[in-house]
Amino acid sequence: MTDLTRMTAAETAATIAAGEASATEVAQAHLDRIGAVDEKVHAFLHVDTEGALRAARAVDDRRARGEELGPLAGVPLALKDIFTTEGVPTTVGSKILEGWIPSYDATLTRRLKDAGVVILGKTNMDEFAMGSSTENSAYGPTGNPWDLTRIPGGSGGGSSAALASFQAPLAIGTDTGGSIRQPASVTGTVGVKPTYGGVSRYGMVAFSSSLDQGGPCARTVLDAALLHEAIAGHDPLDSTSIDAPVPPVVEAARNGDVRGMRIGVVKEFAGEGYQAGVMTRFNEAVELLRELGADVVEVSCPSFSYALAAYYLIAPSECSSNLARFDAMRYGMRVGDDGTHSAEEVTALTRAAGFGAEVKRRVMLGTYALSSGYYDAYYGSAQKVRTLITRDFERVFGGVDVLVSPTTPTTAFPIGERADDPMAMYLADLCTIPTNLAGNAAMSLPCGLAPEDGLPVGLQIIAPAMADDRLYRVGAAVEAAFTARWGHPILEEAPTL
Amino acid sequence: MTVTDELVSYEDALATYDPVMGLEVHVELGTRTKMFCGCSTELGAEPNSQTCPTCLGLPGSLPVVNAVGVESAIKIGLALNCDIAEWCRFARKNYFYPDMPKNFQTSQYDEPIAFNGHLDVALEDGEIFRVQIERAHMEEDTGKSTHVGGATGRIHGASHSLLDYNRAGIPLIEIVTKPIEGAGARSPEVAKAYVAELRELIRALGVSDARMEMGQMRCDVNLSLRPHGREKFGTRSETKNVNSLRSVERAARFEIQRHAAVLNGGGTIVQETRHFHEEDGSTTSGRIKEEAEDYRYFPEPDLVPVAPARAWVEELRAGLPELPRVRRERLRTDWGISDHEMQSALNAGAIDLIVATIEAGAPADQARKWWMGELARRSNEDGVELAALPITSGQVARVCALVADGKLNDKLARQVIEGVLAGEGDPDAVVAGRGLAVVSDxxxxxxxxxxxxxxxxxxxxxxxxxxxxxxxxxxxxxxxxxxxxxxxxxxxxxxxxxxxxxx
Missing domain, CATH: 1.10.10 (Arc Repressor Mutant, subunit A)
Structure with a gap:
């Protein structure tokens, strides 16, 4: 019998629908895989064995009753621990929420359940999604399945590592500055940050409300599209959710084709700090796009050089306010409640003990940036930069259909290498942040292994807002061509663990 | 600063100084659901029974704006002759307090929904004073803390506190005046008349019952003095949560006398919040604002801007009811009473009750007699607003009818009213139950x-x-x-x- 954990999501759903394997068998195979390898990888913070088997049985029952199953029914998924799950712990990678059992499902969680997706458990992440390596998790780092001594990216390193180690064919990430795309890039997987407002944020614990966006993670472009379609669409509980039809992503993923498309290469995304092997593979991808019939041109987005600075004012500002609710009064950790401390002291003691260093750093930065007398210089200026970046995108999208760049300047770096150097860590998101600031859509997919270290390199495709389908059309074409060239999907080259 | 503040006489204070006031009134809207979630706003429910992830500020929850709340805010703005913003946003006001679930209040900052208005208020002698309105903005209420174990019910000395989040997220409209200048010795009267007028307006619009004793309408009185002839304002004190019309007047009066004493003694007024005490009409120091609190306002990223369509605003404008002051003048003429009598009825919150009683068939003088006499006395004694007394305008009208028919005399009618208030049923039931019918055999x-x-x-x-x-x-x-x-x-x-x- 074929290994159920090596199949794509589309294949898995078809297998279950055809009765060749039950959803329960598929779930059990993945739970066994988790049991076998996750001690080494540490992708999961919580494995919900019972819930997964229950959901799988429900799919099997529905099939037995002859009900029609959706395109992802019975497919296992690894859910980033930032989405609330009723009755299942949600920690956001932080000690401050240790032991909290949410009373409600996020809209995304609800939609996954409604689609018959089998949620295996909750994946590791940088605390409150603040980081690019998953080292900021309060529960220990996650290893990159390509090399367990290296980072799997972040903040969604647990989700990307779960995919790359075949613990789940689908995963969910959230992308505030690159937290879906950069982990996808360094693990040889596919990750999409949908247009801001494309996927509901209700029940997704907020880091930076105006930048956060949940999205699909998978091993293939088509799987990502199927998942995208399942979770996207208007949600009346999220005021910033877009009330318009979801772009036809699945159709695009089934019809990869770049002939006649105009594709822009952002010239600012190159030069100092970019690993040679990353640029080699990126340039090959650009060449491939030409060969496939695209018209590739160079474009310039001068304001992108201010993106990182603007991001590190806006995101910390919003986080300083979003994280104020963790005050030990209603849920989560409580320190100092021994009758000798006031409520204010309990709040202060709890926050001191419950938040990690990076979270504290950003709360302080944001509190400062919003302070009266500094607001205009910091938060105000950052918002102006944001407008300029949006205009740069609008201008270049007047002439091209999509943009391409490396997803992140380097391949996976060793765990610990940048842990004490926040600035070096922040540079990992150099190419991904402009998209969050402007609110449009982007994808990362594998474009080969860097010659010098044999680690995956990601190609980033960027589309205008609500043109998410273009990502899939281009991505599917690139994926098909590369797979044909390599003779197999790139993850075949990863260690089997 | 202690309770035993030195005061100078009111007349002496006014001889030297010119008071400047600013009034901030919070009105709880009577919407069925909260401002940013679907929870009920019904009063009196079990603590924390009317809550959800959003109004508890649970991780991941998000707000959605209550459209009726926005409509009410626009109505209030229009009735106060304000401009209505074509585009405005909510803002987060950041500060920590246990009864505020998110530790920020979703409010509005530099983009209020309504701004630049005025309200004409009638003083006791019929004179009209125009109060300029700075802004009216939308925000949410906090939860409620109950401090247990202390002697005073305040946090000082309490052993623990209980939190009820049923009130968290109830829509509030904050209405802020521009500095009220030129009222002189009549400043306290203007303050009271303004709040009374505003309350009538809110009720006429049907957006809130505006019952002050239930906290549905709360007033902060900011007051400063400056020597006559000086343009620059003095330092102000902010007396918080003054919750009756009479208290508004008393608080303003007390602060005028207290400020004058401090200034006369060569002292300086400290910018601080003060608590008002109903028992003796004094104020005492609350929290001293050594440095202005920094709320780190920024636009609420979880909500989209509010951009009321002009056609909708005009539709709301066209649907505004007759303004209370205009209506009062019409009623005053109909009823044949003086400005002063009308002002008393207004202050007692009796106008709508009298109107309803007349509509239920009672003659105007009878309706007014009962509401402004026996019932006003009872409302004072019990410390509840007239409208909150357990008697309806229909029941009062029925008593009037029984008197007109000769079935009751005045003395018996008072007993019937007493019976209704005591919960003995409708007037006819009280008459039967107490055997009160006039001997007409x-x-x-x-x-x-x-x-x-x-x-x-x-x-x-x-x-x-x-x-x-x-x-x-x-x-x-x-x-x-x-x-x-x-x-x-x-x-x-x-x-x-x-x-x-x-x-």
Whole structure:
């Protein structure tokens, strides 16, 4: 019998629908895989064995009753621990929420359940999604399945590592500055940050409300599209959710084709700090796009050089306010409640003990940036930069259909290498942040292994807002061509663990 | 600063200084659901039973704007002659307090929904004073803390606190005046009249019951003094949560006297918040604002901007009810009463009750008599607003009808009202239950009159000889004999008839 954990999501759903394997068998195979390898990888913070088997049985029952199953029914998924799950712990990678059992499902969680997706458990992440390596998790780092001594990216390193180690064919990430795309890039997987407002944020614990966006993670472009379609669409509980039809992503993923498309290469995304092997593979991808019939041109987005600075004012500002609710009064950790401390002291003691260093750093930065007398210089200026970046995108999208760049300047770096150097860590998101600031859509997919270290390199495709389908059309074409060239999907080259 | 602040006389204070006031009024809207979630706003429910992830600020929850709340805010803005923003946003006001679930209040900052208006208020003598309105903005209420174990109910000395989040997220409109200048000695009166007028306006718009004793309307009185002739404002004090019309007036008056004493003594006023004490009308120091609190306002990223369509705003404008001041003038003329009497009815919150009683069939003077007399007395005694008394305008009208039909006299009617207030049922039920019907049996009444005449021959002679005024004593005797259950008018007629005198 074929290994159920090596199949794509589309294949898995078809297998279950055809009765060749039950959803329960598929779930059990993945739970066994988790049991076998996750001690080494540490992708999961919580494995919900019972819930997964229950959901799988429900799919099997529905099939037995002859009900029609959706395109992802019975497919296992690894859910980033930032989405609330009723009755299942949600920690956001932080000690401050240790032991909290949410009373409600996020809209995304609800939609996954409604689609018959089998949620295996909750994946590791940088605390409150603040980081690019998953080292900021309060529960220990996650290893990159390509090399367990290296980072799997972040903040969604647990989700990307779960995919790359075949613990789940689908995963969910959230992308505030690159937290879906950069982990996808360094693990040889596919990750999409949908247009801001494309996927509901209700029940997704907020880091930076105006930048956060949940999205699909998978091993293939088509799987990502199927998942995208399942979770996207208007949600009346999220005021910033877009009330318009979801772009036809699945159709695009089934019809990869770049002939006649105009594709822009952002010239600012190159030069100092970019690993040679990353640029080699990126340039090959650009060449491939030409060969496939695209018209590739160079474009310039001068304001992108201010993106990182603007991001590190806006995101910390919003986080300083979003994280104020963790005050030990209603849920989560409580320190100092021994009758000798006031409520204010309990709040202060709890926050001191419950938040990690990076979270504290950003709360302080944001509190400062919003302070009266500094607001205009910091938060105000950052918002102006944001407008300029949006205009740069609008201008270049007047002439091209999509943009391409490396997803992140380097391949996976060793765990610990940048842990004490926040600035070096922040540079990992150099190419991904402009998209969050402007609110449009982007994808990362594998474009080969860097010659010098044999680690995956990601190609980033960027589309205008609500043109998410273009990502899939281009991505599917690139994926098909590369797979044909390599003779197999790139993850075949990863260690089997 | 202690309770035993030195005061100077009000007249002396005004001789030297010119008061400047700023009034901030919070109105709880009467929407069915909260401002940013679907939870009920019903009062009196079990603590924390009307909550959800959003109003508890649970991780991951998000707000959605209550459209009725926005509509109410626009109505208030229009009625206050404000401009309505074409585009405005909510903002987060960041500060930590346990009864605020998110530790920021979703409010509005530099982009209020309504701004630049005015409200004309009528003073007791009928003079109209125009109060300029700075802004009216939308925000959410906090939860409620109950401090347990201390002597005062305040946090100081308490052993622990209980938190009820049922109120968290209830929509509030904050209405802020521009500095009120030029009212001089009438400043406290203007403050009271403004709040009274605003309350009427809010009720007329149907956006809130605006019952101050229930916290549905709360007033902060900011006051400063400056020497006559100086343009620059003095330092202000902010007296928080002054929750009755009378208290608004008293708080302003007290602060004028206190500020004057401090300034006369060569001292400086500290910018601080102060608590008002109902018992003696004084204020005491609360929290001293050594440095201005930094709320780190920024636009709320979880909500999209509010951009009310102009056509909608015009539709709301066209649908505004008659303004209370205009309506009051119309009613005053209809009822034939003075400005002062009308002002008393306004201050008592009686106007709508009187109108409803008249609509239920009572004559205007009777309706006014009961609401402004017996019932106003009871509302003062019980410390509740008139509208909160357990009697309806329909019931008052029924009492009036029973009096008009001669089935009750005034004294009995008061007992009926008392019975209704005591929960004994409708007026007719109280009449039956207490056996209060006027003795209208002519035979029985005639016997009682005959007995009174026989028992008081001297008085009877005086009446026979034309001293009709003496009939009062015989009426009293009959009333006594019937235990008050006779129609005094009819008794008097019978006495004069039997004694052959002309009334």
């Amino acid at each position: 002519e035979g029985a009444l005639g016997t009682a009159v005959d007995e009174a005449i026989a028992g008081n021959p001297g008085i009877a002679d005086k009446i026979r000889s034309g001293k009709v005024a003496a009939a009062g004593a015989l009426v009293g005797a009959v009333m006594k004999a019937t235990r008050g259950q006779a129609d005094a008018g009819r008794v008097r007629e019978l006495i004069l008839e039997k004694l052959g005198a002309e009334g």
